[in-house]
Amino acid sequence: MxxxxxxxxxxxxxxxxxxxxxxxxxxxxxxxxxxxxxxxxxxxxxxxxxxxxxxxxxxxxxxxxxxxxxxxxxxxxxxxxxxxxxxxxxxxxxxxxxxxxFANIRPIRLYDGVRSPLRDVKAGDIDYVILRENSEGLYAARGGGALLRGEVAIDPLVQTRHGVERIVRKAFELARQSEGAPRDGVRRVTCCDKANVLRSYAFFRSIFDRVAKDYPDIETEHALIDAMAMHLVMRPSHYNVIVTENMFGDILSDLAAATVGGMGMxxxxxxxxxxxxxxxxxxxxxxxxxxxxxxxxxxxxxxxxxxxxxxxxxxxxxxxxxxxxxxxxxxxxxxxxxxxxxxxxxxxxxxxxxxxxxxxxxxxxxx
Known part of the structure; x- marks a missing residue:
């Protein structure tokens, strides 16, 4: 054995x-x-x-x-x-x-018997995964940033083609293994970024779009991080798998946990x-x-x-x-x-x- x-x-x-x-x-x-x-x-x-x-x-x-x-x-x-x-x-x-x-997998599920702070949300309405890229992004700067003369602090945000591609592929594989979003049963991957402002996130999105072509059976969509924070409160049953950068994933997963009873769940x-x-x-x-x-x-x-x-x-x-x-x-x-x-x-x-x-x-x- x-x-x-x-x-x-x-x-x-x-x-x-x-x-x-x-x-x-x-x-x-x-x-x-x-x-x-x-x-x-x-x-x-x-x-x-x-x-x-x-x-x-x-x-x-x-x-x-x-x-x-x-x-x-x-x-x-x-x-x-x-x-x-x-x-x-x-x-x-x-x-x-x-x-x-490299893959931080955060399942978000509301169990029968736990009351969500979201009005009219019940067990079965929230069941999705936040997939957080775990080795790059802003947190990769830990220990590598700079503090200049006590006046300016800099921490670089790092995204690589290899790093983004493998986390995106992981997201599509998780979607394929899932039963889809609670609202409609659709297997869906949502790319969460800030591509409208920062090149690093536009880079993330471009790789997502290219990889998505290899998974024609999975529905895809984009969401900006600020809008996503609202969507997870207003329409959580829409989501199946969400893939995002390290820091964004950290923040979103805490918000999401609050909707299913808190960090203990x-x-x-x-x-x-x-x-x-x-x-x-x-x-x-x-x-x-x-x-x-x-x-x-x-x-x-x-x-x-x-x-x-x-x-x-x-x-x-x-x-x-x-x-x-x-x-x-x-x-x-x-x-x-x-x-x-x-x-x-x-x-x-x-x-x-x-x-x-x-x-x-x-x-x-x-x-």
């Missing part, structure tokens, strides 16, 4: 709580014959406070060699490097750039050709750390994405079946009213985790 090594980095704040919850649910889904081997590594702001290192080289090597990486959350307020940048971000950013995790997957990194999109929430009230759903759903990615990559149905059962368990628990405080309930982390572990054993793999 093939085994897979999972690098587990708990991180900061509520990170250890939600990460442990996700590991328990995965273990419950796979049972005693689990092919996963979990290995823990240190990284984050708290580790920086204790040791002066935010991401030890041994931890990086462990993550690089692992079959997948599962992370809780990173960062603590005020814990920064001498240049003012957050110590907790080193972990995520180094993995993205050095392991070439926002899983994410960051994948490249050989490595995969999985974490919820929320922060470390140190104000509630240790209180037992953190929402584990986002990290559990991220772990399900990890199993899917591994399962498809290795043609291992044990993992894809477990991923389906975990998602079904999440649906069941939320529909039955097992909600954490951030999504309108009173259930704690342990109660939700225990219920998910029970549910994965009782939901058939095909559901």
């Amino acid at each position: 093939k085994h897979y090594t999972i690098a587990v980095v708990h991180g900061d704040g509520i990170g250890p709580e939600v990460c442990r919850a996700a590991v328990r649910v995965v273990e419950a889904a796979l049972g005693t014959a689990s092919p996963l081997v979990f290995r823990e590594y240190d990284a984050g702001a708290q580790h920086y406070l204790e040791t002066g290192e935010s991401f030890p080289e041994a931890s990086f090597e462990g993550c690089r060699e692992a079959d997948a990486i599962l992370h809780g959350a990173g960062g603590l307020p005020g814990v920064v490097h001498p240049d003012g940048t957050e110590a907790g971000l080193d972990f995520t950013l180094r993995l993205r750039f050095e392991l070439d995790l 926002a899983p994410s997957a960051e994948v490249g050709a050989h490595n995969g990194f999985f974490q919820a999109a929320h922060g470390s929430a140190p104000d509630i750390a240790g209180k037992g009230i953190a929402n584990p759903y986002g990290t559990v759903l991220s772990a399900a994405s990890m199993l899917d990615w591994l399962g498809h990559g290795h043609s291992d149905e044990r993992l894809t079946d477990a991923a389906r059962r975990i998602r079904a368990a999440v649906e069941t628990c939320i529909r039955d009213g097992l909600l954490s405080a951030d999504i309108g309930g009173s259930a704690g982390t342990e109660r939700i985790t225990a219920a998910l572990c029970e549910a994965v054993a009782g939901v058939s793999p095909g559901r």
Whole structure:
């Protein structure tokens, strides 16, 4: 039986709580014959406070060699490097750039039982993916910008033909695998940019249009970033897959998460050709750390994405079946009213985790 090594980095704040919850649910889904081997590594702001290192080289090597990486959350307020940048971000950013995790996949779905702040929007109306280019864009300038005499700061925005083309192709492939937009069932890819103002985004759009010709079965459209922020509020059911630059994707995915219950309901997957990194999109929430009230759903759903990615990559149905059962368990628990405080309930982390572990054993793999 093939085994897979999972690098587990708990991180900061509520990170250890939600990460442990996700590991328990995965273990419950796979049972005693689990092919996963979990290995823990240190990284984050708290580790920086204790040791002066935010991401030890041994931890990086462990993550690089692992079959997948599962992370809780990173960062603590005020814990920064001498240049003012957050110590907790080193972990995520180094993995993205050095392991070439070019595709940041953010599923946005409203579950039955979670109330959206959008009026008259119900479960089934919001179900799309924001695909964020993860290795270029404005964030590629981290550490490479310039501060001139304390008067002028410059951070360049970088787009390459290779980088844009591969993320656009990933978007079309995701659309092909999907069931289309909730409103009309159309498989659609929306290119989000600011092509009317900046050459870098006009370049992004031109590559999108060229690649789109290879996918005549997928509908395409363009949207400017400012208009898109409005559209995700006014007509979210129209969208299927949205592809965009790094910073725009970061901002849009937080806005989108708010429409489906908040960051606690926002899983994410960051994948490249050989490595995969999985974490919820929320922060470390140190104000509630240790209180037992953190929402584990986002990290559990991220772990399900990890199993899917591994399962498809290795043609291992044990993992894809477990991923389906975990998602079904999440649906069941939320529909039955097992909600954490951030999504309108009173259930704690342990109660939700225990219920998910029970549910994965009782939901058939095909559901």
